[in-house]
Amino acid sequence: MAQLRHEKIVISTGRRSGLPVIVAVHSTALGQAVGGCRLWRYDDWRAGLEDALRLSNAMTLKCALAGVPWGGGKSVLPVPPRVELTPSLRRDLLHDLGDVVESLGGTYGVAEDVGTTAQDMATIAERTEFAYGLPQAAGGVGEPSAPTAAGVFDAILVTAEQVWGTRDLAGRQVGVVGLGQVGSRLATSLGAAGAKLVVTDVDRGKRELAEALGATWVEPEQALAIEADVLVPAALGGSLTPSTVGDLRCRAVVGPANNQLSDDGVAALLAQRGILWAPDFLVNAGGVLYGHEMEVGSRNHDTAMAAVTGIADTLRDVFARATHEGITPLAAANALAEDRIAAASAR
Ligand SMILES: NC(=O)c1ccc[n+]([C@@H]2O[C@H](COP(=O)([O-])OP(=O)(O)OC[C@H]3O[C@@H](n4cnc5c(N)ncnc54)[C@H](O)[C@@H]3O)[C@@H](O)[C@H]2O)c1
Structure with missing residues (x-):
């Protein structure tokens, strides 16, 4: 049997959307687990879980190599085949994720990934304080x-x-x-x-x-x-x-x-x-380094871009x-x- 290497995995059915919501916290050894939210079509939610497990592990390695005091996490919102993601369903799904993120009490911080945008982070932020990478117009650091x-x-x-x-x-x-x-x-x-x-x-x-x-x-x-x-x-x-x-x-x-x-x-x-x-x-x-500098450090664009050179x-x-x-x-x-x-x- 494969060893479970994740600190926490939450799989739930969104209260509003009725769609699967997956959050994987791989490690908080270095700090809050951060990682983007992937909103993507999957034939089976279990493939989304597989992605969440792998991508959150990669986030732990990424933060450690980048030298930022964050751990690794990831969320995946697997959209089943034939489900039409209308704007209102999408909003409900993002709010469902926001509730899960909030329930983790800061163990996991969500940002954007494939299929999500800075604007989506603003929507998630309506339900949790642990959403990062909000649009600049909303006081966030914007797109990474x-x-x-x-x-x-x-x-x-x-x-x-x-x-x-x-x-x-x-x-x-x-x-x-x-x-x-x-x-x-x-x-x-x-x-x-x-x-x-x-x-x-x-x-x-x-x-x-x-x-x-x-x-x-x-x-x-x-x-x-x-x-x-x-x-x-x-x-x-x-x-x-x-x-x-x-x-x-x-x-x-x-x-x-x-x-x-x-x-x-x-x-x-x-x-x-x-x-x-x-x-x-x-x-x-680069996005993680920049995000860390902007969210936690200087909030100065030039200083944050300079941090990227460490790669x-x-x-x-x-x-x-x-x-x-x-x-x-x-x-x-x-x-x-x-x-x-x-x-x-x-x-
Ligand atoms: N955006 C970031 O800051 C960031 C940070 C770290 C890692 N990444 C990773 O980098 C990759 C690209 O990110 P992005 O933000 O540019 O995503 P994106 O969605 O903006 O761009 C992906 C592009 O790839 C194209 N594409 C999809 N499948 C393809 C295929 N089979 N062959 C050719 N093209 C295909 C899409 O049409 C799209 O234009 C992703 O794997 C993402 O996880 C992005």
Whole structure:
């Protein structure tokens, strides 16, 4: 039987919406468990639970590596097939989540994730004080994508340095999978740095942006096979599996998508293929770092953006440890996070 590694898991049927509400608190060893709320369609709520368990674990690692005194949590609002999420049902569902978050008394703080917005956080905040990332107009820090993209961009530079000995991206072919909030910002920065862009998205409306960036468009089914120096997964997670690793035609993978590996064993398969993978939960921590600075620290945009630069230093440490110990970057990142959690627990 798999060991339960979560401190608390709440699964309930929303009183107003009648829909499932899932909150997973993985660890509060470093502080309040924080993590976004994923509102997504699932065939079965249990797949949503699986996501909540995995994503909350990743949040613990992310906060530990980012050096912020927060633990790991996640909420998932799995919308069943054929349920039409009208604006009023959506509001009810968000209020149901707010009640669950409030009932946890601050153990878990909710922020936005795939399928939710800063405005949704304002709706949740009508039911709980533990909702973060509210719109700026409502006195919050707003959308975290810009700092997330900035952190991933820095991580791509560190990875380039590790592989080619130079941070210069001019002429490097970079494939960006997913041109959403983070992917579109990244593609813009990468293009400005001189990278040759190959992009894709399931939303064909993103072709316009691709054209504006002078990028080559490929169909989403070909995403993993993009021939590139660096592949940037910026859509949903789980795309790198034992069977898809063989399709890759890149030298490095660095992107914001959470939980890119279907399981930890994929890290070794990537290494065997000579593909350098920068751990997602390390490189996509820009939003968390920024959010922490703004919510708890200075509330100054420039200072908060400066905190994001720490990601590059940590990634350098992780690559160095991986090389020194002959382990994968995933194992090195996990070890570093566990060292920090153990040190905090001992204190
Ligand atoms: N927004 C943040 O600050 C942040 C922080 C940390 C991690 N992340 C992660 O980064 C990823 C992107 O986040 P986002 O905020 O940009 O999300 P988003 O929803 O704005 O963008 C995702 C984009 O990916 C596209 N997409 C979905 N499935 C696809 C597929 N199979 N192939 C190609 N494109 C596909 C969507 O159409 C959309 O344009 C997510 O995995 C998210 O969990 C985001």
